[in-house]
Amino acid sequence: MAKDAKGAGKGLTRREVLRLLGGTAGACMLSTGIPGFGHSASNTRPNIIFILCDDHRWDHLSSMGHPFLKTPNLDRMYTDGVMCENAFVTTSLCSPSRASFLTGQYAHTHGVKNNITPWNNDNITFLEILKQHGYDTAFIGKWHMPGKGLPTLRGVDRFISFTAQRGQGQYYNCPLFVDGVETPSRKEYITQELTDYALDFIRQNRTNPFCVYLSLKAVHHQWLPPKDLKGIYKDVEDLGLPEEADNWLGLVNNNITYGTLGRLDDMYRRYCETIVSVDREVGRVMEGLEALRIAEDTAVIFVGDNGFFWGEHRLVDKRWAYEESIRVPFLVRYPRLIQSPGRKIEEMILNIDLAPTVLDLAGITPADHVQGRSIVPLLTSTQAPWRTSWLYEYYRDYPYTVPDVFAVRSDTYKYIETGSKSYPPELYNIKEDPKEMNNLYGSAKAADITTQMQKELEKLKRETGMVGP
C-alpha cells in the first residue's frame, strides 16, 4: 500500500492539481477582487481546517439516513463538497488513530500503538511541514496521546489542549493549557470553548494561509451534551438500535469495562444529542469563514477518529475490526477544487490519507515516511485508480479485554486474525453480509478466498513495514 502511495495511478498529478488550484483561485481574484484580504483569502494555497470528532461513527449523520439525528451543518458540507462513505481508521482507538492522522503513518510506524505507549516527539506531523512551508498553524483541542503531559509540539503557532482525565478532558469547565499556560475555561461547554479558540485563530489578520487542527472531545464516553440540547431526543421511541442490543448490554460481555453503567438507550440518546452539538459548532466555523469571505478559499475536512458499537455484535465501544468500529464519517468541503459537489466517494479512504491530502492541497509533496496517499485525485475526478485493500491493526490496550487484532479489508471481503487462541479468525463477505453476522472462515466454499485474504494480509504487513520482507 505504501508503494502505491507515491502517486501511481492518480487522476491528476500534484503539479496539475496545483495548476488547477492556482488557476481557479486566480480567476476568482480577477472576478471578485481579493475578498477577505488580511485573512489569507484567494491564495493559491488554501486555508485548511481539519475537524476531528471523537468516536463518531460513519452512519451518524442525517445525510447517511440516520432515523432521527439532525446534522444540517455536516450535511451541508456533504452537499457543498464530498462524502467519503467508505472511510476507515487503520486502528480503531483514540491515541493511535490521532497519531495516524497527524503523521500519515500506521500505528506500528509512528509508535503510538495504544493509549499507553507514548508519543515520540521525533514524529513529523503535517502541521510541522505546513509551518515550514509558510502556513500559520494551530492545534486546538484533544491531544490525548500518552506521555508526560503535553509535548512541545513542533510547527504550531498555537497549541491549546487539556490534560484532565488522562488527556480525555471533561465536557464541562475543562481547564486548558493555552500555549503551555494553564488557563481556566472561558466557556462552560468544551466543544463551544474549543470552537471559540479556533475562530479566534481564524480571525487573526495574516498574510499567510492557515491550518487549524480542531480536535474535539465530543462525542467520547460520558456523552454529555450542552445543557440546551440535553433531552432533545428523550421522546424518540424507536432508536434504531440493533436487534441484538438490549438496555443492559453495557453490563455484560465485559462491556462494563468501557464505562457503560446504565441503560444503553439513555447513553445512546446522549451520544446523539452530543453529535448535534458538534454539528452546531461546525456550523459556527462555517459561518465564521463566510463572515470573513474565505469559505471558498478554505478546505474544511471533518472526520471521526474511530467508530463506535451501540450493541452490534453485542458490543459497546470500538477496537474490534467490525465496520461499526472502523468506519468513520469523512467529509470534505473545498469549492475551489471539488468536482461535482454533493457526491459520495466510494473508494476506501484511510486516516493515514489525511496528512498527505492536506500537504497535497498545500502543494507540498509528502515525504517518503508518509504511508497514506493523497485523496486529492478523488476530489478532482470521479474516476481515479485507488487501493483495493488495506491493513487494519489493533494492539492490546490495558486493561481492555480485546486481543491484538490484524485484518485486511477489501471492497468485498474482510479477514480478521487475533493474537489470542480464544478468538478464532473471521471472514466476512461485506457486500452480502454488511452486518458481519455470518463468519465464513472454515467453510469449504470460502477456502480459496480465505487463502487469498491471508496472503493479502501478509503482503500488507510486509509492505507497511510491520514485519520484515
Added chain:
Amino acid sequence: MDFSIKQKNVFKRIVIPVGVVVLLMVIAINVYNYAPTLVQTHTGLSRALSNISALGMFVSIWLGVYIAHPMAFFAGASMKERFVVSFSTPVIWSIKLLVGSSAIYSGGDLAFWVFYPLITGVVGATLLNMGISEIICRMIFSKRYPYSISVLTPSVFIIFLIGLIIVPLSLYKGGTVFFYIFVDCYTWLFS
C-alpha cells in the same frame, strides 16, 4: 458465634445461603444470554426476559449480600462464615472477569487486573452492604430474642467503614477518577 444463637449445621449456615445467590446469578446470566435468541420471533418476551434477568444479575452480584448474609446470620454462622457467604457471588463474578481477561493478559498484567476498579468496586460495595446487613440483622436479633447484643461491634464498624470509603472513591465522577489512577499505576509499574 459472637452471641447466643443456636448454630445450625454447615449446610444451613453456608451452603444454602451461598447456593441461593449463586443459583440466582447462574439462572439470571443464562436467561440473559438466551433472551436474544428470541428477539426475532418473540420480541416482547425477549426484552422482558432481558430486563428481568439483568435485574437478577445485578441483585445477585451487587446486592446478594442482603439475601445470603441474613440467612447465614440467623443460621448461627460465625463472622468468618458470614464473610465467606457475603463474598460468594462477588468473588465468582470477579473470577469470571479475570478469566475473560486471561484470554488477553497473563503474568503481571493479569495479576494487576485484581485492582481493576470494577473488582475493587464490588469488594467495597460488598463490605458496605455486609456492614449494613450486619447492623440490621443485629437490630432484628435484639428485638426478636431476649439477648442483649451490641449492634455496632468494632469488627462490624470496620467492615462498614472500609466499604463506605471504597465505594465513593470508586464511584467518584462515574468511576473515571479511580480508573485513571488504576491505569496510571499500571503504566508506572509495567511500561
